Amino acid sequence: MSSQPEPVAVAPGPEERRNWTEIAFQLGALLGLILLVAIFALSSPSFLTTGNLAGIARQTSVNALLALGMLVVILTGGIDLSVGAVLALAMVVLAMVITKAGLDQSIGMVAALAVGAALGVGNGLLLTRLHLPHPFISTLGMMNIARGAALVITGGASISALGGGIVKFIGNDEILLGSGDGAVSIPIMLFVVVLAYVAFYFFLNRTVVGRHIYATGGNPEAARLSGVPVDRILVLVYTISGLMAGLAAVVLAGRTDSGYPNAGLGFELDAISACIIGGTSFFGGVGTVSGTLIGALIMGVLRNGLNIMSVDTNWQTVVIGSVIIAAVYVDVLRRRAGQSR
Amino acid sequence: MKSKRTMAAGLAALGLVLAACSSGATTAPSSAAASAAASGAAGAAACQGKTIAVIVKAGTSTYWKTVGSGVDDAKAEFPGCTVTFEGPDAETNVTAQIAEVEAAVAKKVAAIVIAVTGADQVLPSLQKAADAGIPIILIDTNKDFTPKKAFVGTDNAAGGKAAGDYIVKTVGVKAGDTVLIIRGQAGDAVHNLREQGATDPLKAAGVTVIVQPADSDRAKGQAVMENVLQANPNLKAVFATNDEMALGALKAAQQANKTIPIIGFDANPDAIASIEAGGLTGSIAQFPKKIGQFGVETAVKILAGESVDANVNTGVELVTKDNVANFK
16 A cells, blocks of 8 residues: 555544444444354354355455445445446446457456446436435436446347456456465455455545545535535545446456346345445444445355355345344444443 | 336346247147147137237347247237237336236237236236136236136246256266255245256255255356355255356356356356356256247137136256257
8 A cells, every 4th residue: 555645634534533432333243243153153164164265255255345335425425226237237348348349358347447437427426416316316217227228238148258367367366375285265356355445444534535525424514614525525436336336347257257237136235234234324424444344244254154054045035134133233232332331 | 116127127138038049949849739720720710800919028029029929920820810919118117018908908809918027017907808808818927817718838847847857867866965956036936936846856866955045146146156065065966047047156166176067047048158168067948939829829729719728838948968059
């Protein structure tokens, strides 16, 4: 992170104001994650293996990236329902650039990021220029448009076999650390996710724009009066969310070696869940990068563990719902304990 | 609500995918066709000057056009009949289909052959049609609708059974072996039938069957396969209730350096290409053209006063490397 600009005269972020409430708040979701891991580890010897942990990392990456974008949006009091559909459109554009146009995977990757960012700008402008009443509406519209466009340009068919290059490297390849039986394969996408989380941590906590994002969500009117360019911040956060959907599309395309128009169905709900489980407030102004990572991990570990234990299909849905509620409730309890201190 | 619609649109697109391959199919059960042809003379007389309205889920999509080409074949069999073919602009446009049903009732058509779109929103207007004495034949999508005279479509349980039988007989799994079934969304009737159809022969052979959901999604199918392989490295075979999940499972198996027979469902172009390249072991093909043809033939039989089967199966076929050339 050497390229990170030096923080100048910026108020400390919430993750630096370490009072007891904050720590307890953080611990809440983390406690849920630890509990979940303990239950699965005790239930199945296959759970805590390096192979399975790499699997969890691969399966969590896409949601972890989408959740980061979702976090900055929810911090402003907004919501982005379009991320799953934007991912699908970016993914099929990427696949078509590579297979139909025959261009290098790097061009496909740039195209996916551009599609994501462009639709994000669109979301932001719908909100700030057309003055649609709530981002729920603008991003819901964008969700349908992007999904429809993905279906239209592919004729509803999947595109497979993207060949080799940067997309495959990011989404599919692994680095082997160590040798022999102790060797551990680390998926490349894990590095992408870690880099993104570190970058977002610094962005939200150490830059003026990052502080403006929190301010916008905390109290938009006060933010406006104190000189925060609220409209520009709003366009920015939806652009970031779109860009992250584009990045997630690159990862998923590499992982599945394909682009398909039905990709990402319901991903927006997983991303929102990760944020909320991680302690982000729907009302804006409250939420952390680390909490979001824990939220995404809870979702990923849960799905993985249920598969490993071969839990009945119909029950899985019940269990997922229950754990989400339990994880957030642990948070509520912790926060209450912190406040009564 | 909206997100459900998007999902429906997504599923619709999945449907589209089915079409391309089936048009090339040459083999299909012919019993229904033969019996319809036998009653052809009486049928032609029965519907002379009458109109049969065929209403599908989306008039313009590839899949429904293939169904429509089967309707055209039936039309040629009964030159005296007027057979109309229509559908909304999109499978999600439920109100347009309701309007088409109402228009058919107003025109006093002799029979309605319909692929009901949406959940059950169209059924009340179909009830009115039935009350007006118009026989209703459901095609493609079966519904719990008492007045229906027949359902014509893919027997999804038979498709599942074909996959299960293949895994037992040709792959040669034995009692005590473990087989994974990756299925679509929990509670979805079509996937229930496919799952059950495959489970029966596997259980009968003493095989341990693991069933896990992946919502018909490729990436989720891949994740499920990765996870199940962690706990069951000796998995002997996989059946996925659609091709997308099968292709995801294949990717996971390849990444784990394992060669495991995987069978999908739908025989979509991607799956066909994969079977040809030695990836997927097989996929269950359906015959949308037969759905259109048998639908109209069944309507004609009803008009002729003949008895019809409550469920007319349009057949399924397992596509493997041996016969994949017929499906391109």
